[in-house]
Amino acid sequence: MIEGTDNKINIVLFKYDLRMSWTPITNKFIEELEIAFKNMGHIVTIIDFDKYMLHKNSMNLCYVINSDGISIVFEDREQSTTDFDYGLPKGLIKVDYVINFCFTLAFIPSLLKIFSDNNVIVGTLLLDNPARQACYGILSKNVPKKNIFVGMFAESFLNSYEKYIDNTGILTHLMQAGSKALNNKKNIDVIMTANLIEPDLPEDRINKLIEKKEIKESEITIFKKFAKEVYDKAFSDFNKTMEECMEEVILENEDIQLAMNILDLKQILFEGVYREVDWCRRMKYRQKVVKALLDNDIEVEFWLNSKNKLFNEYPNFKDNGKLPYPEIVEKIAESKILLQDLYPVKNGGS
Structure with missing residues (x-):
């Protein structure tokens, strides 16, 4: 500062x-x-x-x-x-x-x-x-x-x-901070302000990425292998960060290590796989946590657009629609627990 x-x-x-x-x-x-x-x-x-x-x-x-x-x-x-x-x-x-x-x-x-x-x-x-x-x-x-x-x-x-x-x-x-709320009365048990979307299959997202980035035919196999290995590891252990999962996969596979040494390939390979698998992982874990809370009769208030209506059958899930950010800040201040990005990151939001 x-x-x-x-x-x-x-x-x-x-x-x-x-x-x-x-x-x-x-x-x-x-x-x-x-x-x-x-x-x-x-x-x-x-x-x-x-x-x-x-x-x-x-x-x-x-x-x-x-x-x-x-x-x-x-x-x-x-x-x-x-x-x-x-x-x-x-x-x-x-x-x-x-x-x-x-x-x-x-x-x-x-x-x-x-x-x-x-x-x-x-x-x-x-x-x-x-x-x-x-x-x-x-x-x-x-x-x-x-x-x-x-x-x-x-x-x-x-x-x-x-x-x-x-x-x-x-x-x-940067250490993550937040906006200042006008009051701090706790009227809500749990509030969810991150999107709840049923994730696509990672294969579909990777295929679209390969097509969009015009990945060479000779590189498609290693791209898909890297994505699958990272996906399997990331979804088998939600206690690891995405970076840890990706580093482990790279160290365990000599062919992926070689690919990461190709200057024109390593950035798009790392960024692309990270982005697609990370998105699916976030969506999946958010839903797991929300479902666990609802199954245990904890009331969850939701304040963003929910494209997935699977929770609407729960009487303790309140879909309030989307609010502008300044108003969401006030709702967050009313809650005892905030759910957003949930799986581990080190010292800050991912």
Whole structure:
């Protein structure tokens, strides 16, 4: 955390919709960070990249470098002044630190390079580990290595990331926190805020991945073998992390070890198998836990879209529908137990 208020720091938070399901969550985080930093005496600017992308044909995103650092400014292409009304900040925006959730700035590598070259510290915070975020390739390719770090919640994934995906950048482990609720009255026994979906067969998901990534014919067999071995191990012992399961499979199979030494193959092999098996494992284990609670007459309140109605026959399962993230925070505060991602990870969410 940035400490002290003697010297005000100019912090820029980028927010970008991208029509992603996690947007309400990141927007809430950004609002809370703004309040926290301002309370510490710092200067905070939120830039809504949705508005910039909507008007990018009418305006330029420019930068100014002087003796005290770098500033950015939005300029109307039809005018030499910043006299426009696009819902964006007007005038120079001094930048010392940047906080970038997920992939916002990865789509504008020129801006990232400007920040990197001019000693602006940029923190890219991932809401999930990179293997489970399909756009991560864009981020890893476009992010300069100087002055820019990637932060993720799952400590258990850091070693795997450096070993199989990218060992040239700056990584950091973030302890997972949460949003502040307005009250803490406990009116609910158990609340579930993660999706309950009947998982596809792993074979179907792997086949779709092979087709989508255009895996070579000579590599399909090892891809499927790796997926099956990891699936069998992951589903036989839910006390192990996904990373532990995958490492054991690699160590036990010489042909998979050889495949992981192929530069162009190891990243897609590790990421692809991790993502597909991990998704099935999460869905399966969530259902096991919820069913065990319901079978023991414990009331479970559910607050997301349930695409699987198998629990509706239980009178103690209350499907309340989907709520915006800020409202879910309040419901979580009312509960004695929160169920979300349930199987083991090391020091943080997976």
